Structures are given as structure tokens and as C-alpha cells.
Amino acid sequence: MYNMVEINFIINGSKMTKRIKPSTLLVDFIRDDLKLKGTKVGCMEGECGACTIIIDGTAINSCMYLAININGKNVTTIEGLGTVEKPLDLVQEKMIAHGAIQCGFCTSGVVMTTKAFSEKCKNEDKIPTRDEVKKSLEGHLCRCTGYIKIIDAAEAVYKKQ
Amino acid sequence: MLDFDVISPKTSHELFEVISNSQDKNYRFGAGYTDLINDLNNNLQQNLTVINLAKLNDNNFKAININENGVQIGALVTATQLLENNIIQNNYPVLWEATNSVASGQIRASATIGGNVCQASPSGDMSCALVALKAVCEIIDSKGNIREENISDFFRGVKKTSLKKNEILRSIFVPINISKNIKSGYIKVGTRNSMEIAIASIAYHFQKDEQNNVIDAGYAIGAVAPTIVFTKDACDFILGKNINSLNETDVKQFANLIKKYAKPISDIRASAWYREEVLINLSETILK
CATH class of the missing domain: 3.30.465.10 (Uridine Diphospho-n-acetylenolpyruvylglucosamine Reductase; domain 3)
Structure with missing residues (x-):
């Protein structure tokens, strides 16, 4: 057992301090320590995108990220967007409106990637082309929808904002 | 379950110290972790130290x-x-x-x-x-x-x-490029567009004079030999030639010189034969 490491970070808007094992993966930390189960474990090798979260505005795979490296950073998981209690995020609204969710396993990852990309597009004041939207989602696997509805939903987000 | 120690140097001075002190240890560098974590998940190691470069401020x-x-x-x-x-x-x-x-x-x-x-x-x-x-x-x-x-x-x-x-x-x-007139690109062939590991890939960077004669040539091939290879003979061959008006013989000769460097293997992604065919066709295509 190695020495525990203290980390300070912001999770979904709240400051937090934790002591963790240095080799803890971020996805395990989020699900098992923080009990935020919306982030999913899929392939555990960066192929499927189910574990995607946002760190300082950038979407990353939390299965390939050491939890200690969120020290000093701002982390957003699906729970940090809308929930049933608070208003849904535009991305979530459009996913529902376009029927882009079936089993839901890939959904939180897809939403986080789309959220990060939509913020980037908003900052650059641009509406991405359909090909750019597809490219932005290349790190996600969905076995239910056939992707069309997910891409439609994402496009609707970029057009609305 | 992953179990390793992590040292996070913040300056290059600290980094050198950590490297010096770890010479008798089993250690790996961690930067983006997108390969390392897969590697470690597939080959669990005892007494491993990861030198975490993510906090290095240099x-x-x-x-x-x-x-x-x-x-x-x-x-x-x-x-x-x-x-x-x-x-x-x-x-x-x-x-x-x-x-x-x-x-x-x-x-x-x-x-x-x-x-x-x-x-x-x-x-x-x-x-x-x-x-x-x-x-x-x-x-x-x-x-x-x-x-x-x-x-x-x-x-x-x-x-x-x-x-x-x-x-x-x-x-x-x-x-730095010696000319602004360049023909440069990367082509990767796989079975799909996203998340792909190449069956064969080519990287080319030709610099030309005003008449489109090649004055500097860089051509590398990937996934068809144990390492990525710089195809020097093919680059030498194309030097001085007008890249926009090559005849059929020149194109074939160029592709043949590239083929010499390919030592492909058959694996889960493609057969050796297929890799070589793709390589030759790509090499000819970019000159046509």
C-alpha cells in the first residue's frame, strides 16, 4: 500500500478535499468514492466514451486519467448538468426531444462531449457542420440508436445556442 | 486492480532528481496516460512507480x-x-x-x-x-x-x-520549411474512420520550387514494418523532378522504391499482402 495523496478540486460546482490511493483511476474515484454513478464504466480502454466527463472545459475519458491529476481542477460530471430536480441542460433537452436515448448507457458520455464541444463552438461563435459534429462524437459507441438521432440532437444544440 | 506509487515532480530539477533516485526501481513515465493505463491494465506489475509528468511545470x-x-x-x-x-x-x-x-x-x-x-x-x-x-x-x-x-x-x-x-x-x-510551395498530408487506411489504428499509413511532405520541382522530400510509411520508416531512396528519386507532371514510369518507380522498405506482417487487422497493396496504391495515388 502506498502513501495516500491529498487532492483539492471542484466537483459539479462544490469545492472538495479527499485523500486517495495514488493509482486510483478517475472513473473509479467518481463512481466509488464520490458515489456519482451517472458516469459509466464501459470498455475501460478509451474506446467507448461512456466514462466521458469534463475537466476545465475539456471532455476526457475518465477511465484513462489518474484521479490525483484533478488536483486544482474543475470537474463536471453528468450530475453537474441538469437533473430531474433542476432544469435540464440544453444538451439533455435536445437528446430527449430527438429520441437519442434508448438504453441510456452511452448517454451521459455523449452529453458531456456535446456539452464541451458546444461551449467551445459558442466561444468561437461558430455553428459546426454535420461532418464536424460527427467528428466530435467519434469517441463514442452507441449500440442502440445507430447514431443518427444523437447527431441530430447535437446539431440542434449548436443551432439553438 | 491497478496498484502503483506515483511521484509528481513539479520542476525539471525535481524530475531529474526523481529519475536519478529511481535508477534501481521499476518505473514508467506517465504523461497523457492514454497508452500507459491500458498497458498497465493488461500487464499488472509489482512495485511499479509512475513518474507523473502531468504536474511538471517546465x-x-x-x-x-x-x-x-x-x-x-x-x-x-x-x-x-x-x-x-x-x-x-x-x-x-x-x-x-x-x-x-x-x-x-x-x-x-x-x-x-x-x-x-x-x-x-x-x-x-x-x-x-x-x-x-x-x-x-x-x-x-x-x-x-x-x-x-x-x-x-x-x-x-x-x-x-x-x-x-x-x-x-x-x-x-x-x-522550418525552405519553401512555401508544399505538398503535404497524411493518409491512414483502416476499416473505419474513427478510433482507427492504421493498416497502413503514409506521411508525405514535399517542398517545391516555383516550377513545382521537388527541392526537399520527406516520405514515411507506417504499420508496414517494425518501425515507421523514412523511405530515403524514394525521396532521393523524386528530388529535382516536377511533382505535378510525373510520367507513369516515374510513379511506378517511386512506388517500387517504397515497397522495398515494407516488411508487413499479417495480424488481426489485415494480411501482409493487403497492407503492401494498400501501401503501393496510396503511394501512387498521391503522385497522380
């Missing part, structure tokens, strides 16, 4: 610096940072396109150019472009001594580099 490792001779890219520069750099996009399309073809957006946000090079995968995308660009690796040891090595020599085999245990790749230097 611009020699982290920045893209432009000078009159070329571009010095820190080993910790991420794929996404490269893609957002206009100088890379405008002057080295081969590197930009190769970087854009790496895995997915989430992985490009974490993955570093140094990691791509040090993995020494025969199908490394950024690495293939860097070989075509005749990039030079800047390697530093724990005493602060620097040595430079052409990237083609840096690769010694599948997942093998010339790095010694007390050394680390600090940056990669890409020489």
Missing part, C-alpha cells in the same frame, strides 16, 4: 516554441494543442492531419506528442508525420546532458526506442 516540456530554424514542440504538448496551433496547421499539414486522425477528441485532449513518439508504435500517427518531417528528438538525462537524435534513428523496433533508463524525451524539433 516550458521546455510543455510549450510550442517557434524560432528561425523551425518549431520546437515540447514532449508534453497534447494532440489538441497541436491541432489548435496555426503554425502547425499552415506549415506542416502532414503533422496536423496525422494528429487529427489520432483516436478520438477525448483521447487527443490528453495524449501527448512525446507519448506518441516514446510508445514507438509502428502505427503511431503523429510519429509517422514526424519521420516524414525529418524531426529531431531532444533527449535529456538526469544530469541535464542533452543529446539530439534523428527520429528515424530514435525508433529501434516495435515499442523500442534509443532512450536509456536515465533519459527522457524533452522535445521534438521540426525544421
